Amino acid sequence: MAAPKVGTFTTGLVPLPAENVDTDQIVPARYLKVIDKAGLADALFHDWRFEADGTKKNPPFVIDEPRYAGHGILVAGDNFGTGSSREHAPWALGAFGIKAILATSFADIFKSNALKNGILPIVLPAPLHATLMQIAKEDLAATVTINLAAATMTTPDGATHAFPIDLFSQKMLLDGLDELDYIRTQSGKIEAHETAHPGTINTLQPNASR
Amino acid sequence: MPKTIIEKIWNEHVVDQQEGAPAILAIDLHLVHEVTSPQAFTGLRSRGLKVRRPDRTVATADHSIPTTPRNLPIADEMAAAQVKQLEANCAEFGVPLHGWESPNQGIVHVIGPELGLTQPGATIVCGDSHTATHGAFGALAFGIGTSEVEMVLATQCLLQRKPKTYLVRVDGTLRPGVSAKDIILALIARIGVGGGTGHVFEYAGSAIRALSMEERMTICNMSIEGGARAGLVAPDETTFAYLKGRPHAPQGADWDAAVARWRTLTSDEGATYDKEIVIDANTLEPMVTYGTNPGMGLPISGTIPDPANESDPAAARALTRALEYMDLRAGDSIIGRPVNTVFIGSCTNGRISDLRLAANVLKGQTVAKGVRVMVVPGSADVKRQAEREGLDKIFRDAGADWREAGCSMCIAMNGDQLAPGEYAISTSNRNFEGRQGKGGRTFLASPLTAAATALTGVIADPRTLPGMSR
Numbered sequence A: 001m002a003a004p005k006v007g008t009f010t011t012g013l014v015p016l017p018a019e020n021v022d023t024d025q026i027v028p029a030r031y032l033k034v035i036d037k038a039g040l041a042d043a044l045f046h047d048w049r050f051e052a053d054g055t056k057k058n059p060p061f062v063i064d065e066p067r068y069a070g071h072g073i074l075v076a077g078d079n080f081g082t083g084s085s086r087e088h089a090p091w092a093l094g095a096f097g098i099k100a101i102l103a104t105s106f107a108d109i110f111k112s113n114a115l116k117n118g119i120l121p122i123v124l125p126a127p128l129h130a131t132l133m134q135i136a137k138e139d140l141a142a143t144v145t146i147n148l149a150a151a152t153m154t155t156p157d158g159a160t161h162a163f164p165i166d167l168f169s170q171k172m173l174l175d176g177l178d179e180l181d182y183i184r185t186q187s188g189k190i191e192a193h194e195t196a197h198p199g200t201i202n203t204l205q206p207n208a209s210r
Numbered sequence B: 001m002p003k004t005i006i007e008k009i010w011n012e013h014v015v016d017q018q019e020g021a022p023a024i025l026a027i028d029l030h031l032v033h034e035v036t037s038p039q040a041f042t043g044l045r046s047r048g049l050k051v052r053r054p055d056r057t058v059a060t061a062d063h064s065i066p067t068t069p070r071n072l073p074i075a076d077e078m079a080a081a082q083v084k085q086l087e088a089n090c091a092e093f094g095v096p097l098h099g100w101e102s103p104n105q106g107i108v109h110v111i112g113p114e115l116g117l118t119q120p121g122a123t124i125v126c127g128d129s130h131t132a133t134h135g136a137f138g139a140l141a142f143g144i145g146t147s148e149v150e151m152v153l154a155t156q157c158l159l160q161r162k163p164k165t166y167l168v169r170v171d172g173t174l175r176p177g178v179s180a181k182d183i184i185l186a187l188i189a190r191i192g193v194g195g196g197t198g199h200v201f202e203y204a205g206s207a208i209r210a211l212s213m214e215e216r217m218t219i220c221n222m223s224i225e226g227g228a229r230a231g232l233v234a235p236d237e238t239t240f241a242y243l244k245g246r247p248h249a250p251q252g253a254d255w256d257a258a259v260a261r262w263r264t265l266t267s268d269e270g271a272t273y274d275k276e277i278v279i280d281a282n283t284l285e286p287m288v289t290y291g292t293n294p295g296m297g298l299p300i301s302g303t304i305p306d307p308a309n310e311s312d313p314a315a316a317r318a319l320t321r322a323l324e325y326m327d328l329r330a331g332d333s334i335i336g337r338p339v340n341t342v343f344i345g346s347c348t349n350g351r352i353s354d355l356r357l358a359a360n361v362l363k364g365q366t367v368a369k370g371v372r373v374m375v376v377p378g379s380a381d382v383k384r385q386a387e388r389e390g391l392d393k394i395f396r397d398a399g400a401d402w403r404e405a406g407c408s409m410c411i412a413m414n415g416d417q418l419a420p421g422e423y424a425i426s427t428s429n430r431n432f433e434g435r436q437g438k439g440g441r442t443f444l445a446s447p448l449t450a451a452a453t454a455l456t457g458v459i460a461d462p463r464t465l466p467g468m469s470r
């Protein structure tokens, strides 16, 4: 998998004012039977977007509203991504064109999965989050610029806000570096640790027969 | 400085810690299943890498396989292809596989402990958020994404930041009819589904010490529903007794040495936690969820909450939406809500002790007319044991459906599912919208509450069953 690279981008907002949006809503489990990552854009929020016969709901779910077409920042409620570890969630969000999610908090595993796929989970203080949610609903022409190198976000009023991101993830994403490659640079230390900690788990060889 | 068991396990597994970077953490056991692994093996292949430690890796098929008799082919083409892909990947990379026809097959979190692979002090990961189950043995066990599955396959390591610690102390004695499931549902109802975010729970206190290993697994299993990626119980004699003699547990002198080491895995006197909560087991009732996340739960004698009483507008909105989806009315009592389906199974409550509890309620009885009752053992081994004890016959005679092992209606990937609008009482762990089938509605509860409900067809208080009075 090529590591994602993120720099500066400017895009519109999509409001999703629901708390605790869980991974079963982001990608329902029946779409997890794939063995690759392709084609998940239609699985995204599937049961909120489509009728049982596969046609789009009328009125459409917010991400399908024509007025939000092409907007790449989701403004979501608290604890976004709660639930399972399925990386299909950020795969589907990415396939649909979501580049960043603004929320007051994220579920741990989702946050980690999102970063690995170049989608920025940005935690905002409640007042700024509320303002942006309002703007997302009311001002369709509004755009936000996210500058990962500076870890700042420029809001439609021209103000610039710093957002928290750990330095490591920031560097990996800016340089398009791969976490697996990073771990492999330390293979000497891994070997030394293994030798020092032989452990008692062996999946290949049972110790006793039952 | 006094340390918690969480810090002790963490420190022992740090391979490298660079300034500003996450730690490289060594992983002792990697569990693999068909749904979250195919893209990781593809990644390995495209990088030309091998599985570094096949001897620390084990796979099974559980999520997408049917629970109909194993001599039938898998009818769903995509599920069949996924299971075949797992078999091909394991063969190519030398990973031991307890495939869907193997006598050791089962839900990944049921078979790890069963085989004695889940051991105290270990770091355990799986591309599955309920990996926390293994914490019952005093292991640091957590779910990871597929990119991380690839990293662990390739390096047997992960990049991790040190988690914060959260002490959950449960003191006192559970009343008859109240079980481990009710403890964890009560915790989540109190702290909410995001309450443990960024933390690892340590469950302690006299009520936890009194639990069997299977009951501890039920509690640790649902740590993620409280937002914590992991949750654990320090090992004790109960843990060692469970593990002794299991196929992959150490034997002889190795066993004695291991137990001596495991005994040091307790939190030191005076160790501090980032957060703490105390729960009084004496006051707990059976719990049932009424909403669309596991935090929306209440004591079974309670009434469905009213959004009008919520001071926080976001919470009021969420509650309104949940009650709409569930088609429930604020102020109504939860007892007496009709159900179409009763599901007994999953990695939360699909082990032998859970089936015994349910069978005990259903013995000599008949399930309510028109109610579908599905009993799905957590593993092939649980199924064999239940059949040795005649539990399958009790379930069948009562009118319940006795199935092959798998995740089944916990996640509804395999065709076992609710129809739109149907209600289930379920011993699984998630009541999200559509979790048990598109449009399906889930009440989460214990095996006892589910079995009591099976008899009446409406949510019933297990404390009213014979032999359960206080």
Ligand code: SF4
Residues within 6 Å of the ligand: B062, B063, B107, B108, B109, B128, B130, B346, B347, B348, B406, B407, B410, B411, B428, B429
């Ligand atoms: S039983 Fe349910 S929660 Fe457990 S591993 Fe299977 S799908 Fe996940």
